[in-house]
Amino acid sequence: MHDFISPMELFGMTTLLHIDASARPGSSDTTAYGSHTRRLTARFVRQWVATQPGAKVIYRDVGMEPPPPVSGRWIHAAFTLEAAREAWMKEVLRVSDMLVDELLQADLIVAGVPMYNFGPPAQFKAYIDNIVRVGRTFGFDRSRAGDPYWPLLADAGKRLVILSSRGDHGYAEGQRLSDRNHVEASVRTAFAYIGVTDTHSLAVEYDEFGDRRLADSISQAEAAVDELVAALVRP
Template sequence: MATLLRIDASARAGSSDAVPHGSHTRRLTSRFVRQWTARHPGSQVISRDVGQAPPPPVTGEWIHAAFTPEHERQDWMRQVLRVSDALVDELLRADLIVAGVPMYNFGPPAQFKAYIDNIVRVGRTFGFDRRRNGDPYWPLLAGAGKRLVILSSRGDHGYHPGGRIGHLNHVEASVRTAFAYIGVTDVHEVAIEYDEFGDGRLADSIARAEAAVDALAAALAGVPA
């Protein structure tokens, strides 16, 4: 059975269908996981909440340690990379990554950016060799069959490609870019809009997003809805 990695990045701890002012992205990730496990009850689900427990940001010591060959690393380097190693290990185990990434000021939350910085790792998720002909970088997860689902939310509306303010949306594009760099290019997206309006348009957007999540979970699971 497939292993699903659920990542939540919202600063809000609760789900919007359970608590007032809760997170819409947690609502969608929870729904996706329920739909998926209902179709594949034997699946393993790994949960990583970077919204409530953010990974440490990259530091000069982290960079020094990451670019030091593993057999040459000192104990302090291994300690600096401990969280990053755990995050990369989870990612390597996962067949399907479901990431709840709300829009904060037109981009992903800082907590999720810290996650990205910890999993884009030389020698683990991408290769680097100055002596290589052409591009010295290459993705190490290419061909692994990993799929990514980005579940987002935003306060305004029209952030989709070609939408009224689509040019201001740096969430999905930045997440796609980072994952493509390490070799994950099969990406699917669903988003809730109108959060700041809080009226019937928000309710309609939630209903559409939930229906899209249900259909997507069924399609990726290979089981009729």
């Protein structure tokens, strides 16, 4: 049995959506106090483009330019049928529509999502709230038998890579702090809700220690990024 490779992947024409959510500017390999997740996402994208020369990359930095949070007006507009939306509603949804359009174009989403107080940054949560859109990424029909909600991207073949970082260590499944890790689980849940269920993740740990353990964790994460790229492009 062979993994399915789409025609776009076969000819190196995939579209990669690169998202950074860290509040830290710069990458930790080039900037003092720079971001580890920016370092990992940049490495992933470099490796991907090197193996897929025709790939298109869409970049979205929600860490530096966070989307507006959902408001009452946003909810009113999103749950109004498109044909009935007034001008103000279209303006309220303008950023959300742009983010959804980017997501719809992507075959692969690579998201740098550091752990802030056990969960994703608020900037990334705002991104999630803007792309989980009724009528665009999930369907809703209160008269539908069984579950009135369903994912609209389930057959799109999209894949998600979550690259994270943590101040402490032991957050992986089965480790001492796994019950406090609400980063990967929450991101996977939101994307699965809209139909993106093929997910991969890895993380840098020991950031707050800043010693050899951090350096080793970064080296291990970078090696894992290289291995993941190779696995995802393998025919």
